[in-house]
Amino acid sequence: MSIQTRRERERAERERLIVTAAQELAEAEGWSAVTTRRLAAEIEYSQPVLYSHFKGKGAIMAAVAVQGCADLAAELRPARTGAEPDGRRAALAAVASTYTDFARRRPATYDAIFTNAVDLPFATPEAPAPLRDAFGEILAAVEPVAAADDPALLTETFWAALHGLVTLTRGGRLPAEAHDHRLAMLVERFAPGD
Amino acid sequence: MSIQTRRERERAERERLIVTAAQELAEAEGWSAVTTRRLAAEIEYSQPVLYSHFKGKGAIMAAVAVQGCADLAAELRPARTGAEPDGRRAALAAVASTYTDFARRRPATYDAIFTNAVDLPFATPEAPAPLRDAFGEILAAVEPVAAADDPALLTETFWAALHGLVTLTRGGRLPAEAHDHRLAMLVERFAPGD
DNA sequence: ACCGGAATGCTAGCACCGCTAGCTTCCCTG
DNA sequence: CAGGGAAGCTAGCGGTGCTAGCATTCCGGT
Numbered sequence: 001m002s003i004q005t006r007r008e009r010e011r012a013e014r015e016r017l018i019v020t021a022a023q024e025l026a027e028a029e030g031w032s033a034v035t036t037r038r039l040a041a042e043i044e045y046s047q048p049v050l051y052s053h054f055k056g057k058g059a060i061m062a063a064v065a066v067q068g069c070a071d072l073a074a075e076l077r078p079a080r081t082g083a084e085p086d087g088r089r090a091a092l093a094a095v096a097s098t099y100t101d102f103a104r105r106r107p108a109t110y111d112a113i114f115t116n117a118v119d120l121p122f123a124t125p126e127a128p129a130p131l132r133d134a135f136g137e138i139l140a141a142v143e144p145v146a147a148a149d150d151p152a153l154l155t156e157t158f159w160a161a162l163h164g165l166v167t168l169t170r171g172g173r174l175p176a177e178a179h180d181h182r183l184a185m186l187v188e189r190f191a192p193g194d
Numbered sequence: 195m196s197i198q199t200r201r202e203r204e205r206a207e208r209e210r211l212i213v214t215a216a217q218e219l220a221e222a223e224g225w226s227a228v229t230t231r232r233l234a235a236e237i238e239y240s241q242p243v244l245y246s247h248f249k250g251k252g253a254i255m256a257a258v259a260v261q262g263c264a265d266l267a268a269e270l271r272p273a274r275t276g277a278e279p280d281g282r283r284a285a286l287a288a289v290a291s292t293y294t295d296f297a298r299r300r301p302a303t304y305d306a307i308f309t310n311a312v313d314l315p316f317a318t319p320e321a322p323a324p325l326r327d328a329f330g331e332i333l334a335a336v337e338p339v340a341a342a343d344d345p346a347l348l349t350e351t352f353w354a355a356l357h358g359l360v361t362l363t364r365g366g367r368l369p370a371e372a373h374d375h376r377l378a379m380l381v382e383r384f385a386p387g388d
Numbered sequence: 389a390c391c392g393g394a395a396t397g398c399t400a401g402c403a404c405c406g407c408t409a410g411c412t413t414c415c416c417t418g
Numbered sequence: 419c420a421g422g423g424a425a426g427c428t429a430g431c432g433g434t435g436c437t438a439g440c441a442t443t444c445c446g447g448t
Contacts, residue, residue: 036406046427048408057406114367115309122367149379156368157359157376157383164358165351173308173316174350182351185343189351189383230435240398242437251435 015053017043019063026064026108031116062117068109070130072102076137088144089191095141096162096183103166114163135159145191154190161186209247211237213257220258220302225310256311262303264324266296270331282338283385289335290356290377297360308357329353339385348384355380 021042026034036057040047054060075098083094103110113131121127135155142155165182168174174182215236220228230251234241248254269292277288297304307325315321329349336349359376362368368376 035404037404047406048428049426051407052425114362115365118366123369150375153372153375154379156362156372157355157379160358160362160368160376161351161355161380162358163362164354164356167361168308168350168354168357171309172312174354175317178347178350181344181347182354185348185351186355229433231433241435242399243397245436246396 011053014043014045014049018050018053018060019067022060023064023067023109023112026112027106031061031108031111058117058119061112062120064109065112065117065120066128066130068106068113069128069134071106071109072099072113073130073133073137075102076134080137080141089187089193092141092145092158092191093183093187095138096187097180099138099162100166100179100183103170107170110166115167142190158186158190205247208237208239208243212244212247212254213261216254217258217261217303220306221300225255225302225305252311252313255306256314258303259306259311259314260322260324262300262307263322263328265300265303266293266307267324267327267331269296270328274331274335283381283387286335286339286352286385287377287381289332290352290381291374293332293356294360294373294377297364301364304360309361336384352380352384 018039022034022039025039025042034057036047036050039060040050043049050060054063076095079094079098080091083090120131122131138159139151139155142158143151146154165174165179165186169176169179212233216228216233219233219236228251230241230244233254234244237243244254248257270289273288273292274285277284314325316325332353333345333349336352337345340348359368359373359380363370363373
């Protein structure tokens with residue numbers, strides 16, 4: 001039994017190693033640099049080992065996405081709770097800028113979560129917990145300013161606006177220097193007055 | 195001189211053929227199906243011919259993007275002008291739903307414009323004319339509701355929100371059935387009252 | 389009218405991709 | 419201490435974007 005558990009532990013450790021190596025490599029050189037050969041070399045195993053842990057490259061990206069989502073939620077929570085004493089609008093603004101800052105600092109992880117990996121259940125109860133957590137943080141910031149609107153739908157709308165700003169800015173469609181200004185406008189629209 | 199011009203005309207025609215073939219193939223089977231071999235077969239030439247017209251696959255996608263942008267602008271204009279008699283909010287709503295509808299009907303073209311192709315100048319004076327036209331249509335709808343805010347920046351923000359809704363919905367991150375509801379909420383935030 | 393040269397488009401191939409079949413090697417179990 | 423199963427390797431398949439180098443074809447000058 002002990003030997004078995006040790007093996008399982010080592011296996012789980014190696015799986016973590018794969019995911020973090022993929023995440024770091026993607027962050028450093030972009031997802032196009034994350035090839036199965038390169039990743040295998042990075043973890044000092046051969047390619048087929050990857051496929052004994054994950055069904056394919058997509059599954060590895062999905063794993064990075066789930067882990068990254070947990071990180072995102074972990075950043076959003078203190079930002080929101082820390083700003084709540086300053087009012088609903090301040091909390092919303094804090095969540096918004098933390099969100100876009102995460103996307104700016106970790107673009108590859110952000111893409112894994114929100115742009116590339118498709119084989120993850122999202123808007124369903126079967127969605128991975130970290131994913132629902134991250135959404136829950138935005139929801140908690142939007143709910144107080146929802147007024148008569150459905151909070152969940154309004155959260156999705158606000159989140160989509162943040163996502164659009166992130167992707168268009170990073171893709172060069174929007175000049176980055178006015179980002180804060182746009183963010184302020186958006187928050188003003190969703191939490192007017194104070 | 196006449197022979198020369200005929201050759202140039204034929205060459206231009208073939209270039210158009212490549213772009214429309216790429217666009218149709220992408221729309222029918224997704225960009226992953228648009229390989230240089232497949233595209234070459236489609237236009238009944240060999241692969242290297244593609245490279246005598248475009249620097250690479252990315253340049254072909256960029257050409258599809260520019261053409262698609264012209265189409266988008268051509269759809270936005272009548273939608274906006276047709277709804278303007280019904281008020282600023284109606285015009286904004288018309289532009290918004292026309293925009294997202296375009297993205298839904300032509301996802302591959304939309305991706306070429308706003309997600310994939312990166313080697314196009316966007317927020318600069320050197321941006322291709324169709325691109326500036328499409329932005330100008332959204333601007334014309336947003337400007338009347340800008341109040342004290344910078345119209346251009348507010349347009350970018352509204353556009354980003356539309357873009358976020360489009361990409362998250364299509365990527366399965368948002369359930370499609372509530373799309374109209376979210377759109378209505380967004381328009382309400384940017385053009386409150388009437 | 390014809391021949392030389394340029395341009396045009398082809399075949400074949402490079403280096404790389406994701407992924408897998410099948411063999412070897414090693415370690416745990418009885 | 420032998421046998422069996424798991425674990426990880428090498429090698430390879432079909433595909434990708436892209437390019438070198440060779441035919442062929444057609445135009446322009448004498």
